[in-house]
Amino acid sequence: MSVLGRRGIHYFHKLNSANVPTSLIQKGQNRVIEASLTLIRERAKLKGELVRALGGAVASASLLGVPLGHNSSFLQGPAFAPPRIREAIWCGSTNPTTEEGKEVTDPRVLTDVGDVPVQEIRDCGVDDERLMKVVSESVKLVMEEDPLRPLVLGGDHSISYPVIRAVSEKLGGQVDILHLDAHPDNYNAYEGNYFSHASSFARIMEGGYARRLLQVGIRSISQEGREQCKRFGVELYEMRTFSRDREYLENLKLGEGVKGVYVSIDLDSLDPAFAPGVSHIEPGGLSFRDVLNIIHNLKGDIVGADVVEFNPQRDTVDGMTAMVAAKLVRELTAKIAK
Amino acid sequence: MSVLGRRGIHYFHKLNSANVPTSLIQKGQNRVIEASLTLIRERAKLKGELVRALGGAVASASLLGVPLGHNSSFLQGPAFAPPRIREAIWCGSTNPTTEEGKEVTDPRVLTDVGDVPVQEIRDCGVDDERLMKVVSESVKLVMEEDPLRPLVLGGDHSISYPVIRAVSEKLGGQVDILHLDAHPDNYNAYEGNYFSHASSFARIMEGGYARRLLQVGIRSISQEGREQCKRFGVELYEMRTFSRDREYLENLKLGEGVKGVYVSIDLDSLDPAFAPGVSHIEPGGLSFRDVLNIIHNLKGDIVGADVVEFNPQRDTVDGMTAMVAAKLVRELTAKIAK
Amino acid sequence: MSVLGRRGIHYFHKLNSANVPTSLIQKGQNRVIEASLTLIRERAKLKGELVRALGGAVASASLLGVPLGHNSSFLQGPAFAPPRIREAIWCGSTNPTTEEGKEVTDPRVLTDVGDVPVQEIRDCGVDDERLMKVVSESVKLVMEEDPLRPLVLGGDHSISYPVIRAVSEKLGGQVDILHLDAHPDNYNAYEGNYFSHASSFARIMEGGYARRLLQVGIRSISQEGREQCKRFGVELYEMRTFSRDREYLENLKLGEGVKGVYVSIDLDSLDPAFAPGVSHIEPGGLSFRDVLNIIHNLKGDIVGADVVEFNPQRDTVDGMTAMVAAKLVRELTAKIAK
């Protein structure tokens, strides 16, 4: 429904042509952004205090939702994803023990900091550059609260740029990135959008936030995409050769010598049979078990992660893809927590 | 999916049996609530400043979302409604002129204050009594910014109680309520829940916030419901006799001698043919045009309104009910703004 | 899925060409039919005893399901309807009080005798003539238990013939029939099928079971249909003239001077907007409220009723038409019980 609209900027179109003082708007925006960050800080702080009071956790996953879909090139549905993923995580039809035995009901394993108020900030006329800074800042506020580590719920894939930027800056060095996706998302600027979900990994590599970038599940890549991969030294694992690469990918060891590992899972890395609720249906992808095998057997210290591009507006009526996203979140939680 | 779960209270179950100091939790909750209200205040303030800077508006509708579904007796889907209604309001498939000629893109007609962070507050272990106070407080913060008037997006029908309480308290007197619904929502306490969506109008009448309460569209009412109607002096208009009552209802004049009129529209007042995306399917209701005729011809000063019980999880794949909710919001906006 | 198949007769095709003694089959069929009727008798008896023990009921509705769909000319889905209607009757999303105040949880108002085991009987190679006799016999077993009156859940419309035959025979005289439908169902024999759902009212009129037959909601009628209406003296109320006929139809008085009134509601009498879950989508029908107005204001002693042609395989995912069928059953129950 949203494909033609650019939401949340209605009021401010009018204002440019009216005689509303710019300073009035700017001051208001500043106050709204400041209040937004204060709210996230307080929620993170309470969750951090609780985990520390309970004691015994060295690393603990904490959910941060970023309901942002407007940098998608096709459909904006991922903006609706975070509350649906949370619902599926706690859905009564499954149990809260992960496949390897962690209990996600234990706050030392998993807490939740809530959502960045993306729609509300945009509706105040804030532009994307500043919005992305708010996302980065929010991630840092979570990381401030030891032992919390950010597990970000997208949103479209454009959010991985501000998130990884924050993780790397906060940790003070590069990370290794394991990136599961049907697409390399490394266009210089897709349809002129610097922050496009198809450009996030160009931004990340330009920023120098990653030592290694492994892209797994790729099966839709243009000539420009291949050139960008070469330019950035990406380790590209295409689906065409997955049966050959499987053994390597199911035994990864990452993050040594850098600040750790960041895992970014775009749901369209999965074949649409397993995850129909995505904006870009690209047949020929990974099975759910393939993804779990890669994650379960990954050796490395996971310092952050995201699950992105779930589009509830394309999901089955019973929310199969929400359950898929939720299980990925639970299993990532189990890998992060220790 | 959510029917068996009670979301957002996972962490705090554990904590009761652990040795986490109560004061730590209480202080954290206080800080989170305070920050939440600060954020709403700042958003309302910026929108108020804009409208006043543009000038010329005496009354202006401002959206406030309350994504709260856990007081529903059947399905919790209405918690997902506010972002879907916003998307439909600005959907490119329709135009922003209301049937009587108002432009909803004009901020003097319609602004948006965003959502109360319900899920995040509950996830900090805050109970319903306090949460409802946050909702009331948020409504008052909108009303603080003259000429903004609250047009609340539910959520389940339990939110009408804190909203109407706030409107009446802020205005300093009673209002007349036009309430469209399949059910009277006046149980003393449904399944023991004082804040149940089936009890909100019992709370409102007990609180003395309404002079007159007109209930229109009723077609599912128990013996207790009828008795409560008598007890509270409700003016009950059942569907059984709608063809007889139509002329009166399409020419209402309300709110004189009190602080104004409050309109509460439960989407299940519509027949499910017109609004399938609701939790309680009750055939035999109003047509969409019936509702518009009642609203368009209503005479009175509308000081607040809500559109509740839209359940996106029951909507058609193309979001027909979202469009229905959005059109009701746009037409209510046109009635409020002047 | 079932459109091309004729279910339940697989075994017996083979047997005709094998040397299995006919007597073996016939004896087995007899025993199965006898046991089926015994089971229905016992269930009816227990329900009758209960209602009589509770006392005070003069007439009480009792559900009898007839999951028979193979006499449909288009889709066989109505065979799956009875359990879905029962589920919707007791669904937690609505309340058990009817619009005029009867409580359907009171066994003096409504009991349930269960389903005729149609599939199992057919699977033993029993032909339609005999099957229809089992349906008639089952209806009589319900009527045997004073004060129970049959409220039959179809199934396709072919079942109205054996049901009305039984009602008339058991009462010892004619009834008046109020028949709501998009089609007259009075073909001499549709596609050669004497028991077709498009022929049931030809059978009923030929059998002399009805004094008056009022057909309401008709909007798909062939030349043959019109001639049959004349031949049988049917009172035909077409949708084309409904706005003119409405007042008469909303004030019917039937059944005096005969044994009472039988009400047969084909769900396709409703416009598909209100009841999409039917096999024969015929736009331009009655609204749900139109049907309720006719039923609520009907004066007469209702001695039996059916709700047929609900096809769960065409319903919306959330079962809107099941709720429609269930509400019709509840409101008919309230009319029958006294």
Next chain:
Amino acid sequence: MSVLGRRGIHYFHKLNSANVPTSLIQKGQNRVIEASLTLIRERAKLKGELVRALGGAVASASLLGVPLGHNSSFLQGPAFAPPRIREAIWCGSTNPTTEEGKEVTDPRVLTDVGDVPVQEIRDCGVDDERLMKVVSESVKLVMEEDPLRPLVLGGDHSISYPVIRAVSEKLGGQVDILHLDAHPDNYNAYEGNYFSHASSFARIMEGGYARRLLQVGIRSISQEGREQCKRFGVELYEMRTFSRDREYLENLKLGEGVKGVYVSIDLDSLDPAFAPGVSHIEPGGLSFRDVLNIIHNLKGDIVGADVVEFNPQRDTVDGMTAMVAAKLVRELTAKIAK
């Protein structure tokens, strides 16, 4: 799926920058267009010969499909409509007798000339101006074959312009137009598109093809729309006042003193409850019976008609809106044929 793409012009983008001689392309386009029209001429001729051979028909409806969706402002699905409407016309679930007794299986009542090969013509790089001329030409080829009259299956509403132009030109004078729609479709040029489906009636009125234009069902109209209505002398019947206008509209007499009446039915004139399969969901519209009442009681010589904006990609899984479109086609057929 098609929202972002402009189909059928892929090859020719490349060619502009390659050294393919323009004359090669132009000659090829001319030959393809000529062959397309020849094919339509032959099909119309055969159908005309048949009807004349059978004898006795003074006017006879003949279907012409125009699978054109690219001038829609929102979704292109109406390009897929004509084959789906045909399937529904002949669907075994309904019977071929119209409500007033005509048999659509009689070729003297209804024949079919097939589709204009829109996609194939566009894929040869032909622009819209020329494509619209092919549509006009095709309509004239049908009218050439006495007693055939065009009943056009859209396609989006942009096709009414070339169709009505052809009807008027062929008949040599103006017609009266009965136009059922949620929108006036009279923008000067919507989003810069002269042929937009939102502009067709501006083109028609500018062309002088209509004496009177009655627009019924309108409920989404901008300020520009209202001004265009005044400019063109449109008789505007808005849904807001339908209950007041109903009696007039259900007794129309049109076309006297001009060449006859043209009926254009946009499916979104119906409320989405009755016709969910449309691109522009606009609640508050006509019921199916309202539309039939207007059509059945219309007095006048119908010289052409169209049924447009059915979008199969938004229909229910069981094709309810296809059945709605098909029944409108059948009932229009009955009005045309004599």
Next chain:
Amino acid sequence: MSVLGRRGIHYFHKLNSANVPTSLIQKGQNRVIEASLTLIRERAKLKGELVRALGGAVASASLLGVPLGHNSSFLQGPAFAPPRIREAIWCGSTNPTTEEGKEVTDPRVLTDVGDVPVQEIRDCGVDDERLMKVVSESVKLVMEEDPLRPLVLGGDHSISYPVIRAVSEKLGGQVDILHLDAHPDNYNAYEGNYFSHASSFARIMEGGYARRLLQVGIRSISQEGREQCKRFGVELYEMRTFSRDREYLENLKLGEGVKGVYVSIDLDSLDPAFAPGVSHIEPGGLSFRDVLNIIHNLKGDIVGADVVEFNPQRDTVDGMTAMVAAKLVRELTAKIAK
């Protein structure tokens, strides 16, 4: 729709507080149960006589439906499964030859005894303990008729307990069980329900009905689940290690030295991509071919089997999961028959 309701016990709630003699109810229940078993006996007997008359069969599969869903912890939809699976077995879109060449239209391969009237028995106020005995008794009645062997159509997984109990008791000794499932279903008592579908294999192991229990496909298991597995000596094959276990599982040899093999297939053992129509969506499961490979290559005498937890209310509109269940039934039939 049914999630909050407990169906079929409405009448008897009232009766406890009324003065209906207990003996009246008990006698009625006894007669209904007796008649139910008589009906199953007669149907089984006829089918047995036929197969024996045809001659040549040593073992023959016979369907017994158990439409029981109320012991599910989440959704009750499996109560609607048996008729849908039957429809899919005979669906005209596939052919009746199994992959290894058996003809399921041959009654020596497959017959059908029909359904246990679960809803009707519960509606008479019969409790679960007794109901489960009726299920056991029904299974024994099938086994009474040599060479019939029970192939049970669930229903939720709670039915495997009474079924396997009956098989073991009737054969007079233990069986080996091959159990495909996402969950171990071995809770001591899930949510206090001794007969819960999450506890059936605890009951089976406590009863001593199985020598070996192989659980395959497991991917949701709590700490209690793992402990119960140890306690009962379960051979646990988790999906985590399926690629390693595959060769063993695709070459099983079971049942020697005991009374044979029982196969229990919970449809959620399959990945939801292959079987979306289940109540508990648990991604990461077996492919359909994985299951067939295990079944086709299993060596052993299969004395009984069940296919459970198909939930038609969660299936795709075209019944993909029904086809999956039906194909499993057909292939199991081929393994049983000889």
Next chain:
Amino acid sequence: MSVLGRRGIHYFHKLNSANVPTSLIQKGQNRVIEASLTLIRERAKLKGELVRALGGAVASASLLGVPLGHNSSFLQGPAFAPPRIREAIWCGSTNPTTEEGKEVTDPRVLTDVGDVPVQEIRDCGVDDERLMKVVSESVKLVMEEDPLRPLVLGGDHSISYPVIRAVSEKLGGQVDILHLDAHPDNYNAYEGNYFSHASSFARIMEGGYARRLLQVGIRSISQEGREQCKRFGVELYEMRTFSRDREYLENLKLGEGVKGVYVSIDLDSLDPAFAPGVSHIEPGGLSFRDVLNIIHNLKGDIVGADVVEFNPQRDTVDGMTAMVAAKLVRELTAKIAK
């Protein structure tokens, strides 16, 4: 919806019993067929001229749609497939580079000749034998235009017979056929239909058009099917043994010593999890990646191909199977073009 109807032959039933001269009809049919072929010739010619003008292509894929569904034994939906596949090919959600790097926007790689007007030809009373000749003729018209090679969009599988006949006749010799399907489609005459989609490969083998026929993905085959395979020397690769055959099938070398390779992909060769939008749901099939591996690694000169049996009426609402069909078309295009 179409299951019971035989479309497009309505007019001509009447005519047989009327006194319309046969010659009138035959002459008209001849003219329509001639005009149809002329139109296809012109479209092919223009596309051929363009590709030759651009230069450098030795072989180039050209789409030809055959919207024919009436020879299906179950559902006729494949008649609607070609426009949906085209839409998905150019859908903005994916990019036009194939997995191995070809650009399908380059007309030297892919052009489109449009659809054979199947419905219109049948609606003129033309019988199947002649219609099939038109299909063959159309294929030859494409092949006439060097370097175009036909990539045919079905339609049901009956079209492969006239297509392969044309390819072989035009090339003047046999081809090797790689046929992916759940069924062998080699019945002598299914339900008496010589042109049935279940008989096409019997026709092809009888005609001597193929040297080798490899059938891959088979999992529903009757006794007659197996015998026909033997009779025709088919190389049968059943799913039962796919894990064993995989290595051979992923390294095929075909077409040497004959005129080349023809690839026919029935979408039901895929498991319904990957391609739900088919008429014959047969679980246990190939994954999408399995199919791509076979195609990508196939060595041989592909002279023609088809993708058939996509049924849009069974697809998911977001068109997953359309995307699957489109990606197969794109990847086949890349294999053909050189």
